[in-house]
Amino acid sequence: MKRITFIGAGSTVFAKNVLGDCMFVSALNGFEFALHDIDEKRLQESEQMLKNLAKNYNDTIKVKAYLDRKEALIGAKYVINAIQVGGYEPSTVIDFDVPKKYDLQQTIADTIGIGGLFRSLRTIPVMLDIAKDIEEVCPDAWLLNYTNPMAALTGFMLRYTNVKTIGLCHSVQICTKDLFKSLDMDHEGIEERIAGINHMAWLLEVKRDGKDLYPEIKKRAREKQVVKHNDMVRFELMDKFGYYITESSEHNAEYHPYFIKSRYPELIDRFNIPLDEYPRRCVNQINGWEEMRDEIVNNSQLTHERSKEYGSRIIEAMETNVPFKFGGNVLNTGGLISNLPENACVEVPCIADRNGILATYIGALPEQLAALNRTNINTQLLTIQAAVTEKKEHVYQAAMLDPHTSAELSLDDIVAMCDDLIEAHGDWLPEYK
Numbered sequence: 001m002k003r004i005t006f007i008g009a010g011s012t013v014f015a016k017n018v019l020g021d022c023m024f025v026s027a028l029n030g031f032e033f034a035l036h037d038i039d040e041k042r043l044q045e046s047e048q049m050l051k052n053l054a055k056n057y058n059d060t061i062k063v064k065a066y067l068d069r070k071e072a073l074i075g076a077k078y079v080i081n082a083i084q085v086g087g088y089e090p091s092t093v094i095d096f097d098v099p100k101k102y103d104l105q106q107t108i109a110d111t112i113g114i115g116g117l118f119r120s121l122r123t124i125p126v127m128l129d130i131a132k133d134i135e136e137v138c139p140d141a142w143l144l145n146y147t148n149p150m151a152a153l154t155g156f157m158l159r160y161t162n163v164k165t166i167g168l169c170h171s172v173q174i175c176t177k178d179l180f181k182s183l184d185m186d187h188e189g190i191e192e193r194i195a196g197i198n199h200m201a202w203l204l205e206v207k208r209d210g211k212d213l214y215p216e217i218k219k220r221a222r223e224k225q226v227v228k229h230n231d232m233v234r235f236e237l238m239d240k241f242g243y244y245i246t247e248s249s250e251h252n253a254e255y256h257p258y259f260i261k262s263r264y265p266e267l268i269d270r271f272n273i274p275l276d277e278y279p280r281r282c283v284n285q286i287n288g289w290e291e292m293r294d295e296i297v298n299n300s301q302l303t304h305e306r307s308k309e310y311g312s313r314i315i316e317a318m319e320t321n322v323p324f325k326f327g328g329n330v331l332n333t334g335g336l337i338s339n340l341p342e343n344a345c346v347e348v349p350c351i352a353d354r355n356g357i358l359a360t361y362i363g364a365l366p367e368q369l370a371a372l373n374r375t376n377i378n379t380q381l382l383t384i385q386a387a388v389t390e391k392k393e394h395v396y397q398a399a400m401l402d403p404h405t406s407a408e409l410s411l412d413d414i415v416a417m418c419d420d421l422i423e424a425h426g427d428w429l430p431e432y433k
Helices: 012-022 040-057 069-073 087-100 113-137 150-160 171-182 214-224 232-241 266-270 277-297 311-320 367-389 392-400 403-408 411-428
Strands: 003-007 032-036 062-066 076-081 142-145 164-167 191-197 200-208 324-331 345-353 356-359
Touching: 003 012, 003 069, 012 032, 012 040, 012 277, 012 311, 032 040, 032 069, 040 062, 040 277, 062 069, 069 076, 069 113, 076 113, 076 311, 087 113, 087 277, 087 411, 113 142, 113 150, 113 367, 113 392, 113 403, 113 411, 142 150, 142 311, 150 164, 150 324, 150 345, 150 367, 164 324, 164 345, 171 191, 171 200, 171 324, 191 367, 200 367, 214 232, 232 367, 311 324, 311 345, 324 356, 367 392, 367 403, 392 403, 392 411
Parallel strands: 003 032, 003 076, 032 062, 076 142, 142 164
Antiparallel strands: 191 200, 191 345, 324 345, 345 356
16 A cells, blocks of 8 residues: 655644645545654544544545554655654753743744754754664655754755655745735736745745836835834845845744844844744644644544645655646755755755656855855754764854854853753753763
8 A cells, every 4th residue: 555654643733734635636545644653642633633534535545543653654655754852841941941041032943043953953863763764664755854943854864864855844835925915915926936945045036027026025115114013024134135035034033143132132122023932832832732622633524625735736746747846945966056055955946746856956046145044054064963973062063153142142151051951951862972
């Protein structure tokens, strides 16, 4: 039986989106959706939910839960990864609380920054174990990675394992649609070109019928900055560096050294920056799940509409040989973006079909955009090196190169904070030398 394996299937709502989408793909008729999670209760809940969906939308699909990961992977053609190592408690709480002792504030902490760095360090060893299982029992499978930190994890998989991996994020497909909506502009019929790195890819071109729409976008954005709104950081970056960025303002506030600054506390209010945003979201999601569990898990009449997630469309393209274009995270092999390092993970337009996934050549980014990308790539590459070597000095160096951390703390404080984080995470991390 052909199989799609979902690792981290206890993320019931996300499993519904991605695997629910797959139920609308006739080329997947007769597939098994193999679910794995380390949380048996959440795994069973997702299994029940997907069985209800299969009954309602595609009864040729078999849904089966596995507590043994390797057993779930045997013979898989596609593997979807959506894990979170350490969860909200203890790990996310540690990622925020320890840096606060050094007066280092964060918003999301899942990409770079000190929180993103340690999220990578505790996730990469698990990704390596998953890769070993894939190489043993389904070596030809494609891994669709949705887990953050996207660039560090996908870059690690592509450089240090033999697993065919593509990194997927939804920030690219919603970028211009959300921008145009916020500026009361018509989104229909636009042409766009987006490339960079995950969460920091750039809207390089945006046109309609050959006309450049950037002048109107920038005009409206400047007018909107007069009053508070939820995208002030990105509009400020566009004003100063010339281009709009894919990921949200709350993310980008901590990717750069310009916005969360102890010497300029007024910037938090000026740019409407939501400090500690991710912990709030986690608590709300945990509480919300308790309220919506019965509605989703035990609802025999559960409905689904195909989402905007790329996963099902990539798999459909590979199964049918009808090409699908999307923004994917790949290794910058051959200099797809010529002024970024070749060992970096970049986000560029890709084409999926029966041959697999082909990344497209972009060339050079405007130099100021490549420079901003490099500040994040530096930390990503050092984080991967720290995970591979398990040396504390590389952990320290990754943190020292992080734009926000280095703008706020001394070298000695960065080392001390890293030591405190390593101690606080305990067995969630390897033993560093």
